Amino acid sequence: MAGTPATPLLKDELDIVIPTIRNLDFLEMWRPFFQQYHLIIVQDGDPSKTIRVPDGFDYELYNRNDINRILGPKASCISFKDSACRCFGYMVSKKKYIYTIDDDCFVAKDPSGKDINALEQHIKNLLTPSTPFFFNTLYDPYRDGADFVRGYPFSLREGVPTAVSHGLWLNIPDYDAPTQLVKPRERNTRYVDAVMTIPKGTLFPMCGMNLGFNRELIGPAMYFGLMGDGQPIGRYDDMWAGWCTKLICDHMGLGIKTGLPYIWHSKASNPFVNLKKEYKGIYWQEELIPFFQSVILPKECTTVQKCYIELSKQVRAKLGKIDEYFIKLADAMVTWIEAWDELNPSGASAEVRNGPAK
């Protein structure tokens, strides 16, 4: 009917998960794009603090007491005082898709000055296939105004289902603490109008601040690890999840895209505090990356859960010698899957798709 606002895409099939230790004032700026979606707010830190949700939003809010009540002893796998807590929101959601965003991320403008509906772009990314097996030099061939270029095998043009859509950031880029300390005034002003599939066999540093994913395809792999309070490492939550997720997507024949949409990041965290949280990760990752590059998942791993349990065994066997933290993490990976399956008993796990024709 003329004049009736169009129903936003995936209105009843997508939850927006927001971890917060601050406040939710940023939602006012996102209201035009988020108001028709259900929010899952994961309140970190002191559960006795009241987080005010702006009027007009449909939401559920979980604090640490709720997490402990719902998961019981399995709550031990959900981090405290780290944005990693957000993965609890993925677990309790009942929707097919998740979009997660940080509370210091705002609506960015494209080069024409138009407000960017980041959620709409993530949905487009997730609803169109990925091309992990052969790189298309004109970027995402499924976008309006693009296509497969000459020489692209027709046998591969169907693509594969997209499991993850990784968005980027204008203003404060997601730099690690050392880089941010060296370049405190660096701002990202470069708007690159591109979406591309991350090729199979290539890992990437997944940032959790502007991220969409298909929860039915890859949800159980999106565990953000043991970070923050009581842990020797922080702020590697999204990195850990990204390495595990990419490995499993490659095995399952699923795709991950990166690029548009941009959000405007006005970082609120302190680089000196961040350095303390990150520093073990900065040298551990020099061993973690070769580990993930060497992992082979057996063909018997036909679901994400089976892949993840197998991965936890390899983490224990091969990373446990780096630090006992990885033994704890391997156990927490198993607890996460047990909790996931307990809260999502009928969750149909996507069976493995074979990759391209051999």
Ligand SMILES: O=c1ccn([C@@H]2O[C@H](COP(=O)(O)OP(=O)(O)O[C@H]3O[C@@H](CO)[C@H](O)[C@H]3O)[C@@H](O)[C@H]2O)c(=O)[nH]1
């Ligand atoms: O203890 C905490 C700290 C933060 N949060 C919430 O998590 C997000 C991200 O926090 P913040 O914006 O302060 O951190 P950044 O340095 O910008 O974050 C980057 O590093 C990743 C952290 O691992 C993050 O995803 C990246 O964007 C905010 O919503 C905080 O409120 C928390 O819940 N608990």
Ligand SMILES: [Mn+2]
């Ligand atoms: Mn931030």
